[in-house]
Amino acid sequence: MSKSKDSMKVTRRSVLAGTAATTGALMFGGVAPLHFIRNAHAQEFPGDPGNNSSIVLGFNVPQTGPYSDEGADELRAYELAVKHLNGEGDGGMLNTMQPSELQGNGILGKKVEYVTGDTQTKSDAARSSARRMIERDNVAMVTGGSSSGVAIAVQSLCQEMGVIFMAGLTHSNDTTGKDKRRYGFRHFFNAYMSGQALAPILEDEYGNDRKAYHLTADYTWGWTQEESIRDATENIGWETVETVKTPVGAGDFSQYLTPVQDSDADVLILNHYGNDMVNSLTQAVQFGMKERVANGKDFAIVVPLYSRLMAQGAGEAAKGILGTSNWHWSLQDEGSQAFVKSFGQEYGFPPSQAAHTCYVQTLLYANACEMAGTFAPWEVIRSLEGFEFDGMGNGPTLYRAEDHQCFKDVLVVRGKANPESEFDILEVVQQVPRSQVEYPADKWGGELGPYKPGE
Amino acid sequence: MINANLASPRQDLIYMLVFSAVILTMPLWLQPFGAAYPGLLQKFMIFGILAIGYNLLFGLTGYLSFGHAAFLGIGSYAAVWSFKLLSMNVIPAIIFGTVMSGLFAVVVGYVCLRRAGIYFAILTLAFAQMAYNLAYSVLTPITNGETGLQLSQQDPRILDRMFGIEATSSLPFPNLFGITSAGFYGFYICAAVMIIVFFIALRIFRSSFGLKLRAIKSNQTRMSYTGYNTRPFLMTTFVISGMYAGLAGSLMAVTDPLAGAERMQWTASGEVVLMTILGGAGTLIGPLLGAGIIKYFENIFSAFNENMLMDAFSFLPDWMAEGVAAFLGLFVGDGWHLTLGLVFMLIVIFLPGGMMEGLQRIWKLIRHGRHKRDHQSKSQQASAEEA
């Protein structure tokens, strides 16, 4: 409550500043973002906690819409991360992260508080919710996502406002490719890595002579995933018969599935995620595609981006289906185990890959602040750039400075035929080493932009 | 205020001055309500303009459109394209956005106004859904689909280049001759536009044109029999109303340069209807009030949670506070839409004139009371004199 009072004080001052400045504002010229002027008296940068005893983080996740299951799990992970940062609970990955300056006394000695928002899986709603966090709640960092469209939209807003955005689950190449931003960071892997990791295994499993039919979610993530998987599979000799875009949240995919039967394709690639993937996969199986024989081969379905939550939703349909994952709770390294243990004790089920990436991102941000010794975003950015760490699952990881993308091992997974428990739905087929999925930083163009907005 | 035609120009001037003062001081008097942050203030203005425009159509002519969100969306897209192609200055963007949705309104209006009543509602709905679905699918090169249309470093911005405005290394932000349109400046830009378009709406309400529109609402057939061809009047109103929506859409892009297709969805059109009815269709201020209340609730009320309610009711015994908080918790936070739906139903059932009618009734009640008292004291005086 004291927090909101403080932010009001800021606002009142800024009104006076605002009205006074209207006449003379021409002198600012160019495009200096307003908050910079607005907070000039009270704050050195947006989200500056000043003398407050706490720091506020903004968790902006989909609570409604096709990706809301993931969003709910992300929120659980954030709450757990806040607990651990504040020294409550068993500490989770705080104990395994290396190198780490986190001590469980908040960030830079300030207690971590948070506000949440609902992105509704829509760019408009997500931006307006992020703006509310920045303008009203004075957050130092915004994090979340589950749709690349939303992540890219929020990331560019954060750049304009000068607040760091730690992307949650976003898998489009564009997030750290052509739409990368200085203020945006992504720990999650991307579509290109999925393609590189998946193709050799598809080759082993289904051979070189295959005809693929793509159904693709019609937005940035779907587009880049289709492109990446297409390139990767064509490299192993597959032919792409047809690619069809489907609207996000379509629900009933029958009209897109029936033409597959009429084509001469023998592999169906579903570039869908969340509830869309649950629906399209279940319906594809209902349409008999698992028992289907085409060109004398068993018809195959591939889901390039797979997650336990989705496999759980699809139930029987998910069995035997191949795909890739950023992380899975059955990983045996120390960091993953510590995280699964404390998440499981808290909620009674294991974390999803979405939860994992969000938890890790929060810790990485906190640690970067400790390293920088300040919350000033340009300093925090510098300490995140090129940061190398381990003990957070996926082995040694690099936050590449040139595009703010993490590089680490990628998992190829398969829907388990005989699950031992309710959560034992995916099995890790292979942990593909980091070297196999690396690519040059300028592959898709794009520019990070300046360290200080308006420079 | 309602009997608009009777107001004199002097009264109008005072009215406009008071209105402008109230709008411009919003950042101050909304402070105690926790609503004085730029994002929300801008929304008050933008949706206020949208509702005022909607009210010109529905409030005056009674034509119920379920497709106004399409005009809003087109305004936004046009404005962002203006930023990309022409200039980061907000003026061309606003003009471009308003004109484009005006043109679209001409086409839609020409077709839809051939029918009235529910057929008109369905036709506008059909057009809006078509616009929305196309923006999401085949028009992706223009709208960037689900991701939303965004600015980019590589945009041509012909006019800016021509006038030698240097590109910075960061993404440019819309501005009014150098004054950025983010934050409070954005609010003041929107507020200025709001005052202008409110004045235009006021003039329309007061004009003989407005009177004719009301005649259409009360009885279109009789209106035709008196020799008026109603179509041109309806058409003009429809286009003006569409332009208001386009203006609101372009202001959305001005304060936040991204245009997403979801703002064209029919539920967004439904929201404008809710605003207008809630505040009071056919009144000048009502729709503005409705827009403000809905946006306020959406942003503030929805952030309430049970802990805050527990605090508020801490004076009650614990078990009681818990019960009350749990019950009220249904209507705030996630449940604020439920509250909105209920309030809306109650208004349609008991107060068809919206909140303005409610205020008027209260006002009348007070005046009536005073009047009675005056009357009584007068008659007492009279009887005293007689005695």
Add this chain to the structure above:
Amino acid sequence: MDAILLQIMNGLDKGGAYALIALGLTLVFGTLGVVNFAHGALFMLGAFVAVTLNKLLSLSVRVKDESVTMFDAYKETPYLELWFGDVGSQVINWSVPLSILIAIPLMLLIGVVMERGLIRHFYRRSHAEQILVTFGLAIVLQEILKLMFGANPIPQSTPDVISGSADLSMIFGIGETISYPWWRLIYLLFSLIVIGLVFSFLHFTTYGMVVRAGMADRETVELLGINIEKRFTIVFGIAAIVAGLAGVMYTPILPPDYHMGMEFLVISFVVVVVGGMGSLPGAVAAGFLLGLLHSFASMTAVKDIFPGIDQIIIYLVAVVILLTRPRGLLGRRGVMES
């Protein structure tokens, strides 16, 4: 050929759903003269009857899951399975078809309450006000369901026996294998049966004949001393049942969530308007017609010529029909033409 056959099946399937919803909508409009924007909510309520029954049947006891060692995980075993073994799990498996039995009385009750409680007070008010108040009601209903069941879709499964797909080539005697899900075939059959039942009720029972007479000329029927209002209440209940059943049966095709009603409402209104306000055969014909058109527009060959046509075809047809045939395909004179 196969492609066309499959798209026809798809179209009929979707058309079945459209027709069922539009049938109820137009029944209410034709008898009561009320434009009911809450009709989609009835469809949604039906779907959630199925969800609720499934939840009730699978009420579970929590047992510690020993296979998970890292933390305390719990397995859920439904009581029914615990008590009745395989029979119990079969009952849970058949929850969607079973819901039909419960949905009929429940939806009737909901319909009657809605009509007595709210709708009848709006008989004499303008169509605009009817739209607005029922729009408000639809929001309230969907928000209540959201509070009760959350915002996420809740998948419902078909009984295992019919979860696979049928081979259409066997049925139509074509060489190649063409798979089509059993449940979708059942849905089509089901919608035809329900439509048949509603028509027989209106045509072959005295009760139905009076209702039809009331639709045609309310005053005369009332002059004959028949309490038409009471019958209209029942008609509203029937419309609610039809919409509810459409919802129940649709759950395995599309996992229900709280705004599915609104999504179907828009299309079903278009269907009603295309068919002609107040015409029952019109609603059914338009439902199937639009379903088929939508399917054909989704074919790759068609989309190559007219990109995006599948996204707008339904609305485009509505606009064209409304402008060329103001009363819709089979609309009667004098409806909505004041």
